[in-house]
Amino acid sequence: MRTKLFLAFLAVIIVALISNFIYENFVTEDFENYVDGAKEDKLYWILASVEGSYAAEGWDRQSLHDTVHWAMMLGFDLKITDSEEREIINSRAVEEHLTPSMKRRMEGIIDRSSAQGEFESYPLYQEGKEIGAMLVRQMKRKGSIDEKENIFKERGREFLIISFLIAGGGAVLLSVFFALFLSNPLNKMKRAVESMAKGDFSVRVPAGSKDEIGRLSESFNFMAEALEREEALRKHLTSNIAHELRTPLAVMKANVEGMIDGVVTDTREGIEHIAIEVDKLIRLVEGIEDITKAEASFFSRKNYSEAELSGLLSSFSATLMPLASEKGLSIDYAAGRPLHVFTDIYKLETIVQNILSNAIKNTEKGSISIQYGEEKNLFYIEIKDTGIGIPDDKKQLIFKRFYRGEGSQGIGLGLAIVKELVDVMGGSIEVKSSPGDGSAFRVWLPKHGR
Numbered sequence: 517m518r519t520k521l522f523l524a525f526l527a528v529i530i531v532a533l534i535s536n537f538i539y540e541n542f543v544t545e546d547f548e549n550y551v552d553g554a555k556e557d558k559l560y561w562i563l564a565s566v567e568g569s570y571a572a573e574g575w576d577r578q579s580l581h582d583t584v585h586w587a588m589m590l591g592f593d594l595k596i597t598d599s600e601e602r603e604i605i606n607s608r609a610v611e612e613h614l615t616p617s618m619k620r621r622m623e624g625i626i627d628r629s630s631a632q633g634e635f636e637s638y639p640l641y642q643e644g645k646e647i648g649a650m651l652v653r654q655m656k657r658k659g660s661i662d663e664k665e666n667i668f669k670e671r672g673r674e675f676l677i678i679s680f681l682i683a684g685g686g687a688v689l690l691s692v693f694f695a696l697f698l699s700n701p702l703n704k705m706k707r708a709v710e711s712m713a714k715g716d717f718s719v720r721v722p723a724g725s726k727d728e729i730g731r732l733s734e735s736f737n738f739m740a741e742a743l744e745r746e747e748a749l750r751k752h753l754t755s756n757i758a759h760e761l762r763t764p765l766a767v768m769k770a771n772v773e774g775m776i777d778g779v780v781t782d783t784r785e786g787i788e789h790i791a792i793e794v795d796k797l798i799r800l801v802e803g804i805e806d807i808t809k810a811e812a813s814f815f816s817r818k819n820y821s822e823a824e825l826s827g828l829l830s831s832f833s834a835t836l837m838p839l840a841s842e843k844g845l846s847i848d849y850a851a852g853r854p855l856h857v858f859t860d861i862y863k864l865e866t867i868v869q870n871i872l873s874n875a876i877k878n879t880e881k882g883s884i885s886i887q888y889g890e891e892k893n894l895f896y897i898e899i900k901d902t903g904i905g906i907p908d909d910k911k912q913l914i915f916k917r918f919y920r921g922e923g924s925q926g927i928g929l930g931l932a933i934v935k936e937l938v939d940v941m942g943g944s945i946e947v948k949s950s951p952g953d954g955s956a957f958r959v960w961l962p963k964h965g966r
């Protein structure tokens with residue numbers, strides 16, 4: 517991983533350097549073009565000035581002298597000839613006529629000894645007629661553009677070397693940094709997978725970032741949580757079931773033995789006792805099936821859909837209406853403002869019906885009311901009864917599996933299933949109750965699904 521990253525960075529840097537190199541060459545070439553252009557401009561200026569020194573009566577010597585002087589200062593060695601190729605003036609002659617101070621100044625600027633090689637000839641015209649020629653060759657100017665050009669090129673090369681050092685060093689540093697930055701979370705995950713393989717399902721990896729590694733970490737954590745839950749479920753259920761089976765089986769055994777030994781003389785009564793226990797066992801098995809399903813729904817595909825809450829609640833409570841009327845209880849359900857939620861309807865039905873049937877079971881007189889509402893991104897359903905109420909010290913216990921209050925005919929799984937489903941849906945449940953005054957169960961769930 518680190519080597520691959522380093523090589524990738526190196527490739528990027530090499531491409532950057534090549535483009536840098538090409539760019540530098542372009543700049544140098546442009547600069548040379550500019551220098552050549554500037555030289556041409558000066559030559560044309562000198563040419564125009566020489567041509568301007570010619571009039572009908574002949575050459576204006578003073579003006580020619582001045583022009584050649586200027587041309588020398590600009591780095592050109594000149595010879596001017598007339599139309600019969602006779603030399604009229606040249607740089608050397610002009611130089612001889614200069615004052616000593618002018619000469620010194622000139623020597624300070626121009627390297628006279630560099631005037632070597634062939635002259636280039638430019639024809640001189642006036643009013644369409646060739647009046648002579650200007651012969652030119654270049655001299656080196658001290659501290660001139662030549663030196664500046666070299667300095668410029670030198671700088672270009674230095675820039676290339678420095679940028680190579682910075683880019684190369686940067687590539688090494690960046691690849692080390694990114695390699696550590698990227699490989700760290702992957703190493704953590706590798707260690708977590710190894711501990712999981714050894715049976716430790718409690719391991720989690722940090723999953724803060726929004727990138728691929730963050731998402732991978734989230735999926736890993738979800739898988740770890742799923743496995744942890746499944747493991748816990750298996751352990752709990754096995755021990756709980758064993759415990760719950762023991763009592764009905766013991767009662768059945770006692771009755772059967774009593775009948776065999778003749779201790780129980782009323783066989784019908786004995787068989788009825790057994791039938792009650794068989795019933796309990798059947799409900800127990802059904803309850804176990806329900807809670808297993810509720811727990812397993814954590815792993816199953818989410819079954820969410822858009823629904824209107826007041827309509828849902830009225831249909832959920834309708835099924836339990838006969839049970840309430842049998843006990844002379846009323847279910848007060850006043851549909852309020854329509855409330856649209858995105859939820860798992862089947863889970864919600866189980867939650868509401870379990871709480872509602874508990875309310876009916878634990879209320880002797882009065883009524884049961886159902887209300888709903890919303891707050892921020894949550895909605896709630898509250899089921900309130902005027903029943904026996906729950907003592908404070910029992911409020912935490914009622915959600916535990918197989919917990920039953922005194923006198924309960926149930927198997928103690930109803931609220932455990934409710935709690936499990938509410939958890940799976942990402943919600944919470946609150947109980948307000950005092951013995952004698954009744955109880956209120958309020959379930960909070962996300963309005964837009966989990």
Ligand code: ADP
Pocket residue numbers: 874875878901903904905906914915919920921922924925926927928929930931932955
């Ligand atoms: P079950 O109803 O089978 O006993 P649950 O898990 O549904 O089991 O409830 C656990 C216990 O919580 C009940 O036995 C009962 O004592 C208590 N409980 C539940 N709902 C109410 C209620 N509305 N009023 C009073 N007690 C309740």
